[in-house]
Amino acid sequence: MSERATLTARGLARQEALIETATDLFLGKGFDAVSVDEIVAAAGGSKTNIYRQFGNKTGLFTAVVERMSQEFLSPLDQLVLGPVDLEIGLQILGRTLLGQLLTPKHIAFQRMVIASSVQFPDLMTHWYEVGPRRSQSIFRSQIEKSSGAPELAVLFHDMLVTEPVTRAMMGRPMAAEDVEAHIQSAVRLVISGV
Amino acid sequence: MSERATLTARGLARQEALIETATDLFLGKGFDAVSVDEIVAAAGGSKTNIYRQFGNKTGLFTAVVERMSQEFLSPLDQLVLGPVDLEIGLQILGRTLLGQLLTPKHIAFQRMVIASSVQFPDLMTHWYEVGPRRSQSIFRSQIEKSSGAPELAVLFHDMLVTEPVTRAMMGRPMAAEDVEAHIQSAVRLVISGV
DNA sequence: CCAAAATGATACTAAATCGTATCAAATCGG
DNA sequence: CCGATTTGATACGATTTAGTATCATTTTGG
Numbered sequence: 001m002s003e004r005a006t007l008t009a010r011g012l013a014r015q016e017a018l019i020e021t022a023t024d025l026f027l028g029k030g031f032d033a034v035s036v037d038e039i040v041a042a043a044g045g046s047k048t049n050i051y052r053q054f055g056n057k058t059g060l061f062t063a064v065v066e067r068m069s070q071e072f073l074s075p076l077d078q079l080v081l082g083p084v085d086l087e088i089g090l091q092i093l094g095r096t097l098l099g100q101l102l103t104p105k106h107i108a109f110q111r112m113v114i115a116s117s118v119q120f121p122d123l124m125t126h127w128y129e130v131g132p133r134r135s136q137s138i139f140r141s142q143i144e145k146s147s148g149a150p151e152l153a154v155l156f157h158d159m160l161v162t163e164p165v166t167r168a169m170m171g172r173p174m175a176a177e178d179v180e181a182h183i184q185s186a187v188r189l190v191i192s193g194v
Numbered sequence: 195m196s197e198r199a200t201l202t203a204r205g206l207a208r209q210e211a212l213i214e215t216a217t218d219l220f221l222g223k224g225f226d227a228v229s230v231d232e233i234v235a236a237a238g239g240s241k242t243n244i245y246r247q248f249g250n251k252t253g254l255f256t257a258v259v260e261r262m263s264q265e266f267l268s269p270l271d272q273l274v275l276g277p278v279d280l281e282i283g284l285q286i287l288g289r290t291l292l293g294q295l296l297t298p299k300h301i302a303f304q305r306m307v308i309a310s311s312v313q314f315p316d317l318m319t320h321w322y323e324v325g326p327r328r329s330q331s332i333f334r335s336q337i338e339k340s341s342g343a344p345e346l347a348v349l350f351h352d353m354l355v356t357e358p359v360t361r362a363m364m365g366r367p368m369a370a371e372d373v374e375a376h377i378q379s380a381v382r383l384v385i386s387g388v
Numbered sequence: 389c390c391a392a393a394a395t396g397a398t399a400c401t402a403a404a405t406c407g408t409a410t411c412a413a414a415t416c417g418g
Numbered sequence: 419c420c421g422a423t424t425t426g427a428t429a430c431g432a433t434t435t436a437g438t439a440t441c442a443t444t445t446t447g448g
Contacts, residue, residue, distance in 0.1 A: 008415075008424060030312055032226045035405060046426045051407065115309035117363070118224055125364050132360075151379050155353040162352035166326075169311065170319050185345050189387040202394060204445070229435060240396045245437065 014045045015053050023064050027108040031061055031116050061116075065123055068109055072127075074134035075100045086146040087191055093142065094160050094183045097135055101161060102179070107168045132157065148194035156190040208239045209247050217258050221302040225255055225310050255310075259317055262303055266321075268328035269294045280340040281385055287336065288354050288377045291329055295355060296373070301362045326351065342388035350384040 021043035025034045036057055040047050054060040075096055081089050100106055110127075117124040140153035164182060167174050174182065215237035219228040230251055234241050248254040269290055275283050294300060304321075311318040334347035358376060361368050368376065 010415075010425070014425080028312075030309075033312075036407085037405075044426095046428080047407080048424095048426065052425090057406070111308060111311065114305060114363070115224075115312075117305065118222075118227075118309075121365060125366075128360070128364060149379075151376075152383065154357050155380060155383055158356035159349040159353040162356045163348055166322070169308070170322060171315060172319075182345075185343075186349060189346065189349055189383065192387045193383040202445075204395070208395080230437080231435075238396095240398080241437080242394095242396065246395090251436070 011049075011053070014043075014049050017043045018045070018049060018053070018060065019064055019067060022060055023068065026061060026064055027105065027112055030112060031119070061120075065113075065120075069127060069130055072100070072106060072109060073130055074132075074138065076135050076138040079138075081142070086142065086148075086194065087187055089142050090139070090156070090187045090190065091183060093138060094187065095180075097161070098164060098179060098183065101165055102168055102173065107165070110165070111169055132161075143190070143194065146194055148190075152190055152193060156186060159189070160186045205243075205247070208237075208243050211237045212239070212243060212247070212254065213258055213261060216254055217262065220255060220258055221299065221306055224306060225313065255314075259307070259314075263321060263324055266294070266300060266303060267324055268326075268332065270329050270332040273332075275336070280336065280342075280388065281381055283336050284333070284350065284381045284384065285377060287333060288381065289374075292355065292358055292373060292377065295359055296362055296367065301359070304359070305363055326355075337384075337388065340388055342384075346384055346387060350380060353383070354380045 018039065022034070022039050025039055025042065036047060036050060039060070040050065050057070050060055054063055076093055079093070079096055081092065084092070101110075113124050113127045136153045136157045139156055140150050143152050143156070144150060160183065164174050164179055212233065216228070216233050219233055219236065230241060230244060233254070234244065244251070244254055248257055270287055273287070273290055275286065278286070295304075307318050307321045330347045330351045333350055334344050337346050337350070338344060354377065358368050358373055
């Protein structure tokens with residue numbers, strides 16, 4: 001019986017290297033287009049590691065996505081705003097959120113999640129819960145403080161995020177100053193509705 | 195030299211059947227997960243058709259996507275609004291647009307376009323031009339008639355479309371009455387900003 | 389009605405790839 | 419320091435699949 005869930009120091013290091021390498025490859029080409037041999041060649045070690053530690057290719061993919069979902073928890077969760085004006089508050093929240101969403105890594109992640117939502121449906125649902133939904137709920141509490149209607153939060157989120165993210169996903173990202181102007185427009189509009 | 199670009203009646207029929215069958219399969223499983231043999235088995239005829247009429251699997255995929263892009267030209271392009279109130283106008287436009295975007299076929303199409311944007315980058319750009327961009331421009335002319343700022347068009351489009359479409363893509367579509375309420379909210383907010 | 393051309397069925401090649409098995413090397417515990 | 423266990427390298431089997439080639443069948447056009 002050589003079947004043990006033992007974790008040697010070396011084994012852990014390999015596991016780490018595998019996840020990181022696999023992350024880059026999966027983000028770059030998608031689940032199907034990356035072969036197990038390719039991952040091993042780039043990470044070192046051998047296929048034995050993958051199949052003993054993650055079961056199979058899908059297991060590794062799941063581990064990769066879970067790790068990234070952690071990393072991409074809505075950045076607004078940690079941000080604590082003092083008592084600020086609604087306009088200023090929404091600007092800060094918006095800037096913070098877009099700052100993370102527009103990183104190349106997050107753009108690739110979002111694309112990958114949508115792409116694999118046929119094969120792995122739960123993945124997209126989970127991402128949506130810990131990402132957009134959470135961000136919306138932060139917006140909601142901020143807006144409700146100024147007695148705005150709760151549905152404004154979703155509307156604000158979508159008009160803030162969609163255009164810049166879509167542009168980035170197409171490989172035609174907006175210039176930083178255009179993003180800033182976009183934030184201003186979105187904030188102005190939602191405030192006019194409070 | 196039996197290399198001719200001849201189009202027999204039977205040949206055209208097969209071409210048609212191939213495109214339609216391939217459309218369903220590609221929409222359902224994505225480019226990579228559909229094999230050429232699978233398409234042929236479902237469409238009738240034989241692989242010869244695909245490789246003589248479309249060159250290779252990619253050629254067939256391109257034909258499928260081009261056909262669908264035609265089909266999914268922004269439905270607002272044909273719609274001619276008489277002289278109506280801005281509120282009524284935006285409601286009609288919004289309802290018409292969502293009516294098309296929320297069909298299962300369009301949801302699958304959008305998912306497929308994003309999914310294959312790594313392998314086929316031009317595809318997403320083209321879809322964006324003939325779809326969202328065009329819709330936004332119709333919104334823009336409607337809004338400018340009431341002397342609203344042009345950037346409101348993009349904001350309105352995104353807050354109208356994003357939430358219902360994302361929900362549908364996750365397999366958790368909004369109820370029809372919720373969609374209608376959503377349209378109302380979006381229209382109300384954009385009007386408050388004109 | 390018949391030859392020429394197009395279409396259809398199918399066998400086949402070559403390559404990729406997942407997962408396993410086998411054996412060698414490094415590492416750990418006592 | 420040594421035996422047991424974990425990790426590494428690699429060969430291998432089995433399967434899938436894109437694209438080609440070959441030959442039979444149907445259609446077309448004169």
